[in-house]
Amino acid sequence: MQILLIEDDDALAAHVANGLRQSGHVVTRCRDGRHGLMQVSSESYDVIVLDRMLPHVDGMKILAALRATDDETPVLLISALGDVDERVKGLRAGGDDYLPKPFAMSELLARVDVLARRKAPVVESGFLHHADIEIDTLARIVRRAGQRIELTSREFGLLVELVRNVGRVVTRSMLLERVWDYNFDPQTNIIDQHISNLRKKLEIEGRASPIQTVRGAGYMITP
Numbered sequence: 097m098q099i100l101l102i103e104d105d106d107a108l109a110a111h112v113a114n115g116l117r118q119s120g121h122v123v124t125r126c127r128d129g130r131h132g133l134m135q136v137s138s139e140s141y142d143v144i145v146l147d148r149m150l151p152h153v154d155g156m157k158i159l160a161a162l163r164a165t166d167d168e169t170p171v172l173l174i175s176a177l178g179d180v181d182e183r184v185k186g187l188r189a190g191g192d193d194y195l196p197k198p199f200a201m202s203e204l205l206a207r208v209d210v211l212a213r214r215k216a217p218v219v220e221s222g223f224l225h226h227a228d229i230e231i232d233t234l235a236r237i238v239r240r241a242g243q244r245i246e247l248t249s250r251e252f253g254l255l256v257e258l259v260r261n262v263g264r265v266v267t268r269s270m271l272l273e274r275v276w277d278y279n280f281d282p283q284t285n286i287i288d289q290h291i292s293n294l295r296k297k298l299e300i301e302g303r304a305s306p307i308q309t310v311r312g313a314g315y316m317i318t319p
Contacts, residue, residue, distance in 0.1 A: 097142040097212055098274065101125045102132035102158065103174070104150050108197075112145065115201040116208070122273045129153025136162050139270065140261045141169055143211050145204070148175035148186065156189055163190040170211035174199070224259045226317060229298075229306060231259060240298055240306075250275060251294045254287075258307060258317045267314035291315060 099121045103109040106127075113123045124141070126132040129150035136144065136158060144162075148155040159171055170193075173186045178196025186194045193207050222234035228241040236252055238245045247255065253275035257266055268287045276286070295305050306317050 097121045097208075098140075098270070099123050099208065100132075100135055100139075100141040100144045102129070102135075102144065102150065102155065103147045104128055105147075111201065112204065115205060119205055121208075127151075129155065129158055133158050133161060136167070136169075138265060139267065140264050143208050144169055144171045145208070146171050146173055146191075148173055148177060148182075156186070159186075159190050172204070172207055172211060174204075224256065226259050226262050227306065228303075229255075229259060231256060241300055241303075243300075245297050247294065247297060248290075250290050251297065254290055254294055255298075258315060262317045263319040265310045265313045265316045270314070 099116055101109060101113055101116070101123055103112065103125070104127055109125055109127070113125055116123045124135065124139075126135050130152040132146070132150065132155075133153050146155045146158060150158075155173065155175075159173070162169065162171070171191050173191040173194045174197060175182065175186070175194070176197045183194045183196070192211055195204060195207060222232055224231040224233060230239045231237070233256060238247055238252065238255060254271060257271060257274050271287050291307060291309075295307055298306060308316050308318055310316055
């Protein structure tokens with residue numbers, strides 16, 4: 097899973113990030129609220145682990161901004177403010193779970209897994225749909241305007257990621273991590289080549305390509 101960790105305590109963040117990565121997750125870390133707010137506004141994640149008290153922009157403001165855009169990404173709040181009133185305040189503000197500090201890494205991992213399962217129904221349903229594109233993720237069948245399109249495994253993975261994030265820019269690094277399972281940029285045009293092939297296969301005369309290039313950032317499908 098793609099997890100965004102917004103935590104200003106370097107030692108704690110390193111501990112949490114290491115635990116998440118050892119469990120097979122891809123972790124992006126932000127050290128302050130301003131960076132965290134930019135990150136949640138520009139990219140998508142499966143789960144966000146959010147510290148309440150952060151430099152520059154408070155964690156609660158980040159949570160409020162996220163929910164104001166109807167973004168339902170599961171958020172696990174972590175905080176030194178652990179009494180009942182604070183936990184209730186965090187949950188009522190839109191947090192999906194609240195874990196007071198200090199905590200055991202095993203408990204954080206378990207709570208992250210629970211939040212991920214709550215988000216899963218759209219994928220588990222096996223069906224994604226946007227405009228005239230239909231994807232059966234279980235049978236791995238793609239149709240556009242009712243016409244079946246044969247895709248390679250990589251092309252199928254790219255299309256699924258783009259449709260799952262309609263209206264959001266999906267960066268090349270995100271696609272490398274999610275489709276190729278690379279955690280680094282191999283400095284090749286591998287993404288561009290596959291996107292180009294995918295566009296050609298999705299082409300329908302008289303209709304615009306559903307995939308837009310965002311210069312210097314990545315790709316997106318517009319709502």
